[in-house]
Every structure is written in C-alpha cells, then in structure tokens.
Amino acid sequence: MNSVFFDHATIDVWIAEDAPLVDLTTHLLAVGGQQARMCLSIRSASVAACTEEAARIVQHCGGQVEHWLTSGTPVAADDVLLAATGHAADLLRAWKVAQNLLEYACGVAGATARMVQAVQAAAPGVAVLTTRKHAPGLRRIALKATLSGGAFPHRLGVGETVLVFPQHRALLGGWDALAERLAAVAHALAEKKCVIEAHSLDEALHAAAAGADVVQFDKATPEALRAWCPPLRQRHPHLRLLAAGGIHLGNAADYATSGVDALVTSSLHHAPPADVGVRVVPL
Template identity: 40%
Template sequence: MSLALYSALSGPWAGGLEDERLRALLREDAPHGDLSTRALGLTGRAARIRFQARGAGVVAGIEAATRLLQLCGVAAQPAVASGARVDDGALLLAGQGPAEGVLLGWKVAQNLVEAASGMARGAAAIVAVLRAEGLDTPLACTRKAPPGTHWWAAQAIEAGGAVMHRLGLSETLLVFPEHLALLPAEEVVARLQALRRQQPEKRLVVETGREDDALAWARLGVEVLQLERFTPEAVARLRQALRAEGLTTRLAPAGGVNRSNALAYARAGADLLVSSAPYFAPPAEVQVHISPSDGG
C-alpha cells in the first residue's frame, strides 16, 4: 500500500499525530502569534489564498499544507494531489478564511510544499533517467532526510516515483560495519545466522565497502548486499562473480548514487539503487497570492 493511500485510509489529518506535527511547525514560526498582523489591525478581516506552481514538475506536500491552513481556520482545498505532474502556473491549492489564519499559515505551508516538491522532483529526475532507457531498477531513498522531516519527506519521495529504503531502524535488518566492529570476529557468522533465525520474515542486508568481503557475505547466505561507495565497474565485477557461483544475492549500491551515475549502476547489474540525493535537491518554487475575499 502506498504511503499516500495509507494516509487517506487511516485519516492522519483528522486530529492524529500529523496534526500535532503541523501545529509544532506553526508554534516554531509564531510562538506568540503573528505580531505584524495584529499590529496592522487585520484581525477579523477575510482573505483568500492561492498556491500556484512556478515552473513545471512534480509536486508534493499538498495535503499537509492544506491541512496546516485548515488548522489555522482557513477553508482550504487542494487542487491537485501529491505526485501530480503540473505545468507552470498550475493551481495547487486555494482557500479563504480569517486574515490572521491565512497569514499565520501562509509561509509555513509554502515552505513545506516547496521543500517536499523539491525532493519529489529530485527523485523523479533519477527515476526518469532509468525509465528512459527501459530499466525498471527501483530507486530507494535512505533515512538521511534532515531530522524532523521524515514524516513528510517519505511521502515526497514516493510522489517522485521512488520508494523508501528504510523508514527507520525498527523495521529492517541492516548490519553495518559499525555493528560488526563491536563483535568479536569469531562470533560474527554465528550472530548473523542467529539473526536470520530470530527474524525469518525479514531479509538480511549487510553493508560492505570491499569486493572480497561482499563475495564472502554472499556465500554465507546474506540476501542483500549494500555496496558502500562501490564504483559501477566494481558492481559489475561482483555481479559476474556471483553469477559464476550461482549466487542470487541482490546488489544495492549506496553512497554517492545520483542522477549522473544512476544509469551506470543500473547497467552494471544493481537490483536497486540506494540514494540520499533527492533530499538535497533544490526546493521547488511556489507562488502565493493573498487577497481580500468578497466579504473582506
């Protein structure tokens, strides 16, 4: 089930955890209210607000921004859904309500849509390179989103056509060299075998930065190898070695995977590409129009 569909079915915008997160964003921006709006005497007036795309591309964060404005007392509605491809000038959301609510939520909502849409576009750009060559290699984004943003960054990544590599430490088995460094060398194999017995429904993933170690892990039955900073050429050599031994271990290059080299990694035999690059894509631009409403 997609993250967007899960959100729709579970109703996260109806007073749940996401509402509290949105309120926290508002408190961060206006811990004691909006001084400028009060000082200008705008309280009690009515206003309209419209978000429009400035430039074509994928959009994300629309539902969260709409709900944020609703929490400010604005009757806001989305014009498109996250994941939509829009043209320059396309209407994204619109609403009307008290001027103090419109002005309180305006900038936080705009920042959220711009940041989320930037991530979505970053993911979509990498996916587009792969699909243009007829490759269906998945792009899986890491948990390296800036702290505090994971709850909306994951939806932005999906809106761009990618998937989440890990939603957090609690739901995957990924053994890093940092884990292994804390184990006695003679216990490593036994510990990994015990791990697979204890969590039989989960795939065992081990990260390595060395070609010889990667082949050794595959021989021990590791199901996915996360290949840290491997070159495309190193991935191709490892794929050939695995085939020669009849091993079906999946290969997931990670570290430095981006739009410029994604195709090379996919052609080298990667089963999926692990990347943090979309989180650092430039934000999209959203134009916001605020005006008096008919009753203002």
Template identity: 40%
Template sequence: MRVFLSDQAIAQLVQEDVPFLDLTTYGLGIGQESGVIEFSTRHPMTVCATEEAKKVFEYCGAKVEYLVESGTHIPAQQLIFKATGLAEALHIGWRVGLNLMEYASGIASRTKALVDAAKTVNPQIAVVTTRKCFPGTRMISMKSILAGGASPHRLGLSETVLIFKQHLIFIDTIAGIIERINQLRQRFPEQKICIEVETVEDAWMVAQAGVDLIQFDKIPTSELTALVQQLKQQYPTLKLAAAGGINLENVKNYASTGVDILVTSCTYFGKPADIGAKMTRI
C-alpha cells in the same frame, strides 16, 4: 497520498511560526477581512505535501477549496492549492503551508528525476532512499520520495537487519558475522539478512554464507558490473544493491551495472521548489 502527520504536529508547526499572534495583521486591524490565497508552480515540479498544507490552513480557520494531490507532476504556472478565509487565518497559514509544499516538492522533484534517469537504463531497478534526511523531517521526507517514485531504504533501525562495518568493530571480522547468521535467522525468521560490503572479497564471502541481500558501498562501477554478473549467475536469488555517492550525474552508470537496488540520500538535499503565492481580498 497521505501520511500520518498528527494534529499535534500541525499545531507545533504553526506555533513555531506564531508563538503568540500575528503582530502585523493584528496591528493593521485587517484580521477580520475576507480573502483568498492561491499557490502556483513557477517551474515544472512533482507536487508534494499539499494535504499537510490543507491541515495547516484548516487548523488556522481557513477553508481549502482546491489542491493538487501529492505525486502529481505538473508544468509551470499551474494552480496547486487554494484556500479562503479571514485574513488572520490566511496570513498565519501562508508561510507554514508554503514551506511544507516547497521543501517537500523539491525532494519529490529531485527523486522523480533520479528515478526516471535510472529507469531509462534499467526499467526494473528500484531506487530507495536512506535515513539521512534532516532530523525531525523524516515523515515528510518519506512522503516526498514516495511522491517522486522511490521507496524508503529502511524507516528505522527496528525495521530491517542490515549489518554495517561498524558492527564488525564489536565482532572483529566478516567471518565472525557469518557465524551469527543462523542465530539471526532463528531470532528473526521473517526478516531478510542484509550485509554491506566494501570489497569484492567480502562480497563473495557473505554470498557464500547465504545472506539475502548484499549492499555494495562505494565500489566503482567498473568493478561492480563484472561482480554483479558473476554473483547473479552463481546465486540467482541473491538481491544486490549499490550505495555510496549515487546522484543524478552517475545514477545511469550504477543502474547499468545490473544491481537490483540503488540506495541514495541525494534527493533530500538541494533547492526547495519555487511556488508562488497570491493573496486577494474578497
């Protein structure tokens, strides 16, 4: 799995950690010694960002001998990455590459756990993740959730038409939004029209207006199950999504409501994966 992380972005990651030189390696006079660095899993995980780590080490002047492809779920104590080169290159690439793999693999592993849990209840359900990742990390975050089996909810504001309650501040009511749906369809004939609602009443109102997708925000599962069943009976082509606080503890409950899509941000936040690094002189 590959995403486009430019050479400039790789250089910026390295230069952030090494603005001038590796002072310790230089001071010890070991920079021209040859070595090998190996990264291994310390617990079961879904591996991610090994391809970006490869670009980091190659930028530093090392040669990558082996890597496990992103999206691979493997047990503990397994080799996932190996590079050879001068000590100077290995020490510069070490932490940058490790950070990428640990943070991305943490997200990928949490995503896989969430997706697997949801699909035990509803094999057809889709899990999608929001834009609420840490600023500046969206590219790696998107790769990580893909590696874990989810999909992006929307990659940016330019991608989809999704109307939130914040839009209503400037249009007053749901009824006012409905009046503009035909205008939206004329302007963007290839785009689906999606609206987020917080009440059962608003859900019926926008369904009658002919939207393509309704996203329920923080509606309890006890209310959602009956509502989803009724809406699907009356509007069989309407897609339904649940959002708001969905996590590993409640994902099965939301998956059991019958919605088509689960929208979450929880996979971005948590501990990085624990990956061990071993360096050897050769």
C-alpha cells in the same frame, strides 16, 4: 496520497514554531478581519507533494480549503497547488508554514521523479530507494515527498530491517563470528532479509557466505560493480545487490546499468526547493 501518517499534533507544532502568539504585522496593519483568498502556485514544472498537509495547516489555522492537487500529481509552471479562503489573519498565519512545506516537499518530489525516470529509461526494473539520512524531524516529509516522486524507502528505522555494517562486524570480531551469529539466530529472521554492507568483491563473497540475502555495496564505482556483479550472481543466483553512496541524478543511469537490483540514495533529500509563489487578495 495520504499513505504517510501525520498526526494533528505535528501539524500544530509546525504552526506554533512560526506563529506561536501573535502575527504582529497583521495586528498592526489591522487587516486580519477581512475575508480573503490565498493561492499557492508553483513557478516551474515539478511534482506535487505534501499538499494534503499544507491544506491541513490552513484548516488548523481556521481557513477553508477550496482546492488542492493530490500528492504525486505532475505539475506545470503556474499550476495552483492549493487555494483557500477565510479571514485574512487565519490565512496569513498559515501562509509561510504551508509555503515552506510545499517548497521543500515539491523540490524533493520533482528531483525524485527525474531520477526515477532516468533510471527506468536506462534499466527498467531497477528501483530507486531513499535512505533515512536527513535532518532529524524530516522523516515523514522526506518520505512522503520521495514516495510522491516514485521512489521507495530503503530503511525507515533501525528496527525495520537487519542491516550489518562494518561497525557491527568489528564489534563481533570479524566475518567468522558474524556467520556464526547469523546462523544461531536464523530462526528469528524467518520474515526478514539480512542485508550486509560490502566495499569489494571479496567482502561481498564473505557476506554471501555469512548468510546475506542482500549485499549493499557502499561507494563502489559503476565500473567496479560491472566487474563484481556477474561472478556474484553466478555463485549466488538468489543474492540481491544494491548500490549505495554518492548516487545522484548525474550518475544514476550509469549505476542502474551496472548490474545491481536497486540504487540507494540520500541525495534526493537535499534537492533544491521548488519555487512556490503565494498570492493573497481580498474577497
């Protein structure tokens, strides 16, 4: 899966962060000149993710990649994610950068796949959407990992969608002012949906009246959503409903059956890393 773009400079920055000058251990032991093979294997079932970028790390360091599993491939314990040959110095320079990338990405992809499976089993058709709430610099990796696990992005950046938070309403002066502003700029939203965050049924009704195409409930319980969704859909049948805030694998199925169209979650970005073992042997 190469749908997420990583430029060459990004790959080189990752390598330079770990090995900008000299690998002192390899130099002192004088093992860098011999030919070697490196295999990166996963130690428990998961989903492959960012293997293409791990392969590029090896290639940028001078190694030759023999094999890798495509991102999105389900993997079992001991499956080889990537195998490469080359000078030992080149493989050892790539080693930890590629391993760290795969451990994070495969951990996120595996957790995503488990949540998507749980949601689809409980409520087929309800989507799992991932947010942009993660550490700066991780967006491409987090996005590719969650896509590999079967989720979709909620919002990749503030320029992508219109999403009105209470902070925006406060600056405008309230619901009436928001409705007036959205009506005035409706022509500019011809190709966009307007999403408005709400924390109660009353706020959701205000949001729909103000011109929302989508209401995003923040930190509402599944029980509350079961009470709020039917009257909202009855009054506004074309309104789409999202649940966000506090959603994780343990409660995702409960939220999926609450009446919403999709779940918005940040928890997948913080999944435990996969355990990826690395074996380097001389040829």
